[in-house]
Each structure stands twice: as C-alpha cells, then as structure tokens.
Amino acid sequence: DAGVIQSPRHEVTEMGQEVTLRCKPISGHDYLFWYRQTMMRGLELLIYFNNNVPIDDSGMPEDRFSAKMPNASFSTLKIQPSEPRDSAVYFCASSSGGTHSNQPQHFGDGTRLSIL
Amino acid sequence: KQEVTQIPAALSVPEGENLVLNCSFTDSAIYNLQWFRQDPGKGLTSLLLIQSSQREQTSGRLNASLDKSSGRSTLYIAASQPGDSATYLCAVRGDSWGKLQFGAGTQVVVTP
Numbered sequence: 001d002a003g004v005i006q007s008p009r010h011e012v013t014e015m016g017q018e019v020t021l022r023c024k025p026i027s028g029h030d031y032l033f034w035y036r037q038t039m040m041r042g043l044e045l046l047i048y049f050n051n052n053v054p055i056d057d058s059g060m061p062e063d064r065f066s067a068k069m070p071n072a073s074f075s076t077l078k079i080q081p082s083e084p085r086d087s088a089v090y091f092c093a094s095s096s097g098g099t100h101s102n103q104p105q106h107f108g109d110g111t112r113l114s115i116l
Numbered sequence: 117k118q119e120v121t122q123i124p125a126a127l128s129v130p131e132g133e134n135l136v137l138n139c140s141f142t143d144s145a146i147y148n149l150q151w152f153r154q155d156p157g158k159g160l161t162s163l164l165l166i167q168s169s170q171r172e173q174t175s176g177r178l179n180a181s182l183d184k185s186s187g188r189s190t191l192y193i194a195a196s197q198p199g200d201s202a203t204y205l206c207a208v209r210g211d212s213w214g215k216l217q218f219g220a221g222t223q224v225v226v227t228p
Contacts, residue, residue, distance in 0.1 A: 045216065093160075
C-alpha cells in the first residue's frame with residue numbers, strides 16, 4: 001500500500017493568500033485525521049472524519065480554517081486568509097475500524113507550510 | 117482533560133546502551149496507548165500499540181509496558197543503534213472515536 005499521501009510537501013506563500021492542503025488516506029480506512037505540529041504546541045488534532053463525516057472540529061483554531069472530505073479517498077484542509085502564525089507542519093493520518101477499534105493511526109509525511 | 121507528559125525532553129546515549137523512555141498521563145480511562153517514532157522532516161511511524169487490557173507489547177528490540185492505574189507507560193529499546201536516533205512520541209486514545217492526545221516527545225541521539 002502507498003500509505004497516506006499528502007500534497008504539497010512544502011508550501012511557501014504570502015500572508016492573506018488561500019492555502020489548500022490535500023490528503024489521500026490509505027484505501028479502506030474509514031477514519032481521517034488532520035493534525036498541526038509546531039515547536040510551541042507540539043501535535044494538535046484539528047479535525048477528524050469518520051466515513052467522510054466530520055466528527056469533531058473543536059481543534060480548528062479559527063473560522064479561517066475549514067476541512068472537507070468529499071469522498072473516501074480525498075480530503076482537503078483550507079486556510080483563508082492565511083497568517084504567519086499558521087506556519088507549521090500539517091499532518092494527515094488515517095486508520096481503520098469502528099468504535100473500540102485498536103487499529104493504529106498511519107501518518108503521511110506532512111506539509112511544511114510557511115506564511116510570509 | 118487528559119494531559120500527556122514525556123520526560124526527559126532529550127536523551128543522548130552511547131551505542132549499545134539500553135534506552136528507557138517515559139510517558140505519563142493524567143486520566144487512566146484510556147482505550148489504548150501508542151508509541152510513535154518521528155524522523156526529521158517525516159511523519160510519525162507507529163511502533164507499538166498497547167490496548168488498555170494489556171500490560172506490555174513487544175516488537176523486536178522494542179518493549180512497551182503500560183500501567184493504567186498509575187498512568188504510566190515505558191518504552192524500552194534494547195542495545196541502541198545510531199539508527200534509533202529520532203524523536204519518540206507517546207499518544208493515548210481516550211474515546212471511542214480514535215482521538216489521540218500526544219505527549220511532546222523525547223528526542224533521542226545514539227552516538228556511535
């Protein structure tokens with residue numbers, strides 16, 4: 001299996017621009033998670049989906065952030081407008097199994113985002 | 117609210133020495149605990165997952181123990197190698213949806 005695939009790997013853009021991060025989960029996985037990693041706050045869960053439905057978006061920092069999962073093989077995380085404090089590494093992860101499942105989460109290599 | 121702590125934040129050992137990494141959590145009502153490895157510029161790689169009903173889990177040179185009542189887990193890496201140099205993170209799953217709470221990680225350097 002190809003694993004979780006994220007694109008782009010690196011993104012540098014100016015403040016105020018729209019940023020779209022993409023994720024393709026492992027085929028057959030029904031959970032998808034978006035995380036943000038910074039030196040100050042470590043790994044933070046932003047939002048997660050089960051069967052393409054958002055379950056918990058309480059980690060999304062502001063209304064400037066939005067996430068969608070139009071089908072089982074694709075998800076996007078959008079920031080509009082972007083700000084320098086959004087600079088971080090954004091990870092997507094997926095896992096299988098339903099309630100009480102003990103399947104591990106599998107992570108992509110992340111998108112390193114720099115907002116100038 | 118669950119809090120996950122990893123001490124120390126960094127560790128340097130000579131090759132061949134055994135590594136002991138600690139993880140503590142405040143709420144013992146967990147589904148499982150997972151140990152990950154992160155290499156620079158890379159995502160997280162799952163090493164071991166211990167279910168709440170288990171006391172330990174082993175994979176090759178890695179052994180992880182879990183003591184739910186005291187809120188602790190320990191990752192042991194036997195006979196460390198330079199290739200073990202990475203950041204190790206633990207994460208606890210506290211609800212049925214799979215949501216993980218991560219520690220800040222321990223950065224390990226194994227010197228030849």
